[in-house]
Amino acid sequence: MNSSTAEPAVSARNVFKAFGKRPQEIVQRIKDGADRKDLTQLGTAAVIDASFDVQRGEVFVVMGLSGSGKSTLIRMVNGLLAPTAGSIEVAGEDIARLSDRELRRIRREKVSMVFQHFALLPHRTVGQNAGYALEIQGLNRSDRERRTEEALNMVGLKGWGGSMPHELSGGMRQRVGLARALAAGTEVMLMDEAFSALDPLIRREMQDQLVELQEQLGKTILFITHDLNEAMRLGDRIAMMRDGRTVQVGTSEQILNDPANDYVAQFVQDVDRTRVLTAGAIMEPPVAVLGTEQGPRTAHKLMREHQTNVLAVVDRSKKLHGFVHEAAVAAAVSQGSDSLDGLTQPAPSVHTDTPLAELMTQAAEHETGLAVIDDAGRLEGIIARVTLLNALAEPTYTEQNTSEAQVSS
Numbered sequence: 001m002n003s004s005t006a007e008p009a010v011s012a013r014n015v016f017k018a019f020g021k022r023p024q025e026i027v028q029r030i031k032d033g034a035d036r037k038d039l040t041q042l043g044t045a046a047v048i049d050a051s052f053d054v055q056r057g058e059v060f061v062v063m064g065l066s067g068s069g070k071s072t073l074i075r076m077v078n079g080l081l082a083p084t085a086g087s088i089e090v091a092g093e094d095i096a097r098l099s100d101r102e103l104r105r106i107r108r109e110k111v112s113m114v115f116q117h118f119a120l121l122p123h124r125t126v127g128q129n130a131g132y133a134l135e136i137q138g139l140n141r142s143d144r145e146r147r148t149e150e151a152l153n154m155v156g157l158k159g160w161g162g163s164m165p166h167e168l169s170g171g172m173r174q175r176v177g178l179a180r181a182l183a184a185g186t187e188v189m190l191m192d193e194a195f196s197a198l199d200p201l202i203r204r205e206m207q208d209q210l211v212e213l214q215e216q217l218g219k220t221i222l223f224i225t226h227d228l229n230e231a232m233r234l235g236d237r238i239a240m241m242r243d244g245r246t247v248q249v250g251t252s253e254q255i256l257n258d259p260a261n262d263y264v265a266q267f268v269q270d271v272d273r274t275r276v277l278t279a280g281a282i283m284e285p286p287v288a289v290l291g292t293e294q295g296p297r298t299a300h301k302l303m304r305e306h307q308t309n310v311l312a313v314v315d316r317s318k319k320l321h322g323f324v325h326e327a328a329v330a331a332a333v334s335q336g337s338d339s340l341d342g343l344t345q346p347a348p349s350v351h352t353d354t355p356l357a358e359l360m361t362q363a364a365e366h367e368t369g370l371a372v373i374d375d376a377g378r379l380e381g382i383i384a385r386v387t388l389l390n391a392l393a394e395p396t397y398t399e400q401n402t403s404e405a406q407v408s409s
């Protein structure tokens, strides 16, 4: 994810969308405090006061049950629907103010869409389908073929360009849909329930592949799903929608550990926390770190000061050497030894992206906490056993005084 100071790729401000005869009136009444349920005579308030920014390079998931307003929201992002109130900017352009011609240009150059039901043209080859957007962009044939082939390779369909869609399995067809969006080369990709029609195993495979591709490509992806596990697996951040409203926007960790209300808390209670939470989300900065050049006396002092019985030992470049334990330090001090040599034990270490499931295995094998290191072996943080146990416990939302907290179901 890029820094939040950069201009966002997609920016929604107080967006409303109402369907029915008098949409403006619906929006005004909601702004005046009316409940969506009491306005059904007038029509449907599908999206209510949505505001969010999607940063460049971010995977932003919009998640909610059927009817919560996800599709309406995404259709406003690519200009298929105009907001009743509020504005949506894509790459700095206010979508609702564009002419049809400008909209077509935006869809060609800036925003591509992957649908749930593939939307492949049955009489065209896989290659022609994947290169469709490039044909519309007016690219010459050889450039088109090159880019199409690259995109097909990226999604694991090397060599399938000459086949017809009906010769492909559902998972492969969805890959063609993805290749078409990738070949188009747009910065923003909108994916509307793109994997929802796939078998669970294939779906999982596609999710993994998207995560992998995203690491290389760094696209801005707005992904819609009603599946919370999918949302948590893919999203850098997730917007949770309920009855047209965005009830929480945050990272998986924030939503799991700090649900905005009871509805979200109930929603996330069945999530497998051990797969979603990672070391990076729960680690803490080490309270005290001992340099390799320092001796047992300093170690002893630091342990007393910080009331800890384990210290991490690092060299000048912060590379982790291991842990020293209180008993060994106390023995060295009483023997008048000046050196920590031989006292440092290898520390069980993990990386920031290690999931909790793996941390639990590691923690079970070791008495101490865990060290979190980066790829170069430098110490980034510490996870104490108690921290791990707390992270596994389900959060409960206690504040009962907001309207969202009163869950009707």
Ligand SMILES: Nc1ncnc2c1ncn2[C@@H]1O[C@H](COP(=O)(O)OP(=O)(O)OP(=O)(O)O)[C@@H](O)[C@H]1O
Pocket (backbone or CB within 6 Å): 019, 020, 044, 045, 046, 064, 065, 066, 067, 068, 069, 070, 071, 072, 073, 226
């Ligand atoms: N063209 C339309 N005319 C009237 N009402 C609509 C229209 N499109 C959507 N709605 C209503 O707006 C609300 C939100 O629908 P939307 O399709 O955006 O939800 P969703 O979260 O995408 O659900 P799903 O996953 O079932 O598509 C629903 O009550 C729906 O019936």
